[in-house]
Amino acid sequence: MGSSLAFGCPECGRRIDLDRNSRGRRVKCGRCGTLVEVPFFPRRFGRRRSNRRRRAWLAVGLVAMAMLAVPTIGWQWWQSSSRRGQAAELTRVLARLDEAERHRDLASALLAADEARALASRYGLDPPGGPEALADRRDEIARRDAEARLEALAGLAPDLAADEAIALLDRSGSDPALEAMSGRILADAAAALSRWADHHLVLAEQARDDGRPVEALARARLLAERLSPLPTASSSGALRRVRSFAAGLVAARGARVGPISLAGSPSPEGLPPIDCELPPILADALARRGYLPPDPDSPLADLWDASPFLLRATIDRKPGPNYLQSFHRTTLFSVALCFERDGQPAWSEAFDARTRIPLPGLSALESSRLALGGPPSDEVALRFERDARIDLLEKLVLKLSALPPAPAP
Known part of the structure; x- marks a missing residue:
């Protein structure tokens, strides 16, 4: 120093x-x-400057470069591997297509061709010959398959032929490759559907003649449900015959439920309107007596606009007497039923339904509270309303059992 x-x-x-x-x-x-x-x-x-510090920074740089390079190299490797896997998948599908064509399995070949086109488009692959060649090959297979199915229609059972015809109609409407064959498909499908409809109409007529109109109408409804959505050119003739047959059944035994007329005081809040509960019960009673009520969801429902039989109901709701010595008012329903044939009364019935006294299902404590309770409450009013409705429905089913039976065929 x-x-x-x-x-x-x-x-x-x-x-x-x-x-x-x-x-x-x-x-x-x-x-x-x-x-x-x-x-x-x-x-x-x-x-x-120290060489050690320089070497330390060099090491840091190398590590950073490695951290950037490894993911990039891994990503490139994954892409390359994925690309090879996609190409191998397309090759397998094309091999399955070739195999199906060699065995003349056109349905499987068409499925394989559609799958190959979807794979090539999804992965951006170029199939042998290019995408246009694969599309042309697929369209040719579709036409050959449709021709083979059309030729086989005549030999199939009516139900199978109808299923095949409907499938061909769906394909012709969605596959541009079959546009040139649409006229032939419509004609052959119409013939197959007509044969199928005639077969089931014969069975429906047998059921009608044997006194089973419900089964006959069910067959007609099934035919109409399958024919209605189809193109008019292929189904109009068969659908016309089905509607004519069903109209005959409705003219003989068709019965509908008229609107439910409500009068008097409104129901308390918290319960659905009483007129929503009655139509299913009235329709079921008509069916039990041999009549044919309509199905609102059926394409034949409009035929009941001219049905000869009509069942009406009028309900008058009003407060009933007090419940025992309490201030709570019970509920009273006055019900009038009228059954008409061709606009003329054929049967009528009237009855009253009310809250039952004492109210069923009460414990001794609840019964004493209701009998000696305080001012009226909404909860008690709802309970009385529910009990009166139960009484109404029970009496309604009993009264409807006296409906006149449907006329004999």
């Missing part, structure tokens, strides 16, 4: 004093540990 002889370390530039050291001897740097030779002439010293 006090010596005038000193020099700088060639590695890190730290000052090295030469106390008690002669020239030409080696000394060790106290900072970087480098073994240096003492020069004969003092060197200029000054702090220089």
Whole structure:
């Protein structure tokens, strides 16, 4: 430190004093540990950048480059592997297509061709011959398959022929490859559907003649439901015969439920209107007596607009007497039923339904509270209303059992 002889370390530039050291001897740097030779002439010293720090930054850079390069290389490898897998999948589908064509399995070949086109489009692959060649091949298979199915229609059972005809009609409307065959498909499908409708109409006529009009109408409804959505050119003739047959059944035994007329005070809040509960019960009673009520969802429902039989109901709701010695008013329904044939009354019935006293199902504590309760409440009014409706429905079913039976065929 006090010596005038000193020099700088060639590695890190730290000052090295030469106390008690002669020239030409080696000394060790106290900072970087480098073994240096003492020069004969003092060197200029000054702090220089350490190689260790430089090497540390080099290592950091290498690690950063590796962190960036590894995901990139992995992504490229995954893409390459995925691409090879997609190409192999397309090759397998094309091989299945070739195999199906060799065995003349046109249905499987068409499915394979559609799958191959979808794969090529989804993955951006170029099939052998190009996408246009694959599309042309697929369209040719579709036409050959449709021709084979049309030729087989005449030999199929009526139900199978109808299913096949409907499938061909759906395909002709959605597949441009069959546009040139649409006329032939319509004609052959119409013939198959007509044969199917005639087959089931014969069975329906047998059921009608054997005194089973419900079964006969069910067959006609099934025919109409399947024929109505189809193109008019292929189904109009068969549908016309089905509607004519069903109209005959409706003219003989068709009965509909007229609108339910409500009068008097309104029902308390919290319960559905009473007229929503009655139509299913009235329709079921008509069916039990041999009549044919309509199905609102059937394409034949409009035929009942001219049905000869009509069942009407009028309900008058009003407050009943007080419940025992309490201030709670019970509920009273006055019901009038009228059954008409060709606009003329053929049967009528009237009855009253009310809250039962004492109310069924009450414990002794509840019964005493109702009998001696305080001012009227909505909860008690709802309970009385529900019980009166139960009484109404029970009496209604009993009264409807006296409906006149449907006329004999």
